[in-house]
Amino acid sequence: MAVSNEPKIYLIQKMKSLDKDIQTLLQEAVDARLSSxxxxxxxxxxxAVLCEDGTIYRGCNVENVSYPVGICAEKTAFGNAICSGKNKFKAVAVIANQEKCFTPPCGACRQFISEFGELDLYLAKPDLSDVLVTNLKDILPLRFETCDFTF
Incomplete structure (x- = not known):
C-alpha cells in the first residue's frame, strides 16, 4: 500500500484552544441537537452558523416519515439566519450524537453552504472534547457555481 502524499485537509484541536466565539458556536450546535x-x-x-456580525443562529434536523422530505440541521440554521436578514457568514458548526466519530455535512448541505462562501467548518462530538477544524473549500473543492451554466 502506498503512502499518500496529500496534505491533511483538517486539524483536530481541543475545544479550549479555540476562540471564545467558536466555543460559543459549538455549544449552540450542541444545544440545537437537543431539539432534533x-x-x-x-x-x-x-x-449553528456564525454571522460576520457575531450573531449565531442554530438549527436541528427535522425528519419526516418520508425520509427525503426531512431537513438537515445545517439548512435549518442557515434558514433561521436568512429569515432574520443575515446572509454574510464566517463559520459553521455541526454536531451529531456520534460518540466515536465526527459527522460532516452531507453532500447536499456542502453545496448549499457553499452558496455563502468558503466558510470555516467545525465538527465535534457531543462532549466537545475534540474539534475537527476544516474549511468548506477543502471538503467541496469542485462546487457547482454560476459560472457552470449560462443565463
Whole structure:
C-alpha cells in the first residue's frame, strides 16, 4: 500500500484552544441537537452558523416519515439566519450524537453552504472534547457555481 502524499485537509484541536466565539458556536450546535425531531432514525444533529456580525443562529434536523422530505440541521440554521436578514457568514458548526466519530455535512448541505462562501467548518462530538477544524473549500473543492451554466 502506498503512502499518500496529500496534505491533511483538517486539524483536530481541543475545544479550549479555540476562540471564545467558536466555543460559543459549538455549544449552540450542541444545544440545537437537543431539539432534533428524529423519531425514525434517532440520529440527532445540531448546527449553528456564525454571522460576520457575531450573531449565531442554530438549527436541528427535522425528519419526516418520508425520509427525503426531512431537513438537515445545517439548512435549518442557515434558514433561521436568512429569515432574520443575515446572509454574510464566517463559520459553521455541526454536531451529531456520534460518540466515536465526527459527522460532516452531507453532500447536499456542502453545496448549499457553499452558496455563502468558503466558510470555516467545525465538527465535534457531543462532549466537545475534540474539534475537527476544516474549511468548506477543502471538503467541496469542485462546487457547482454560476459560472457552470449560462443565463
Amino acid at each position: 425531531y428524529s423519531p425514525y432514525s434517532k440520529f440527532k444533529v445540531g448546527a
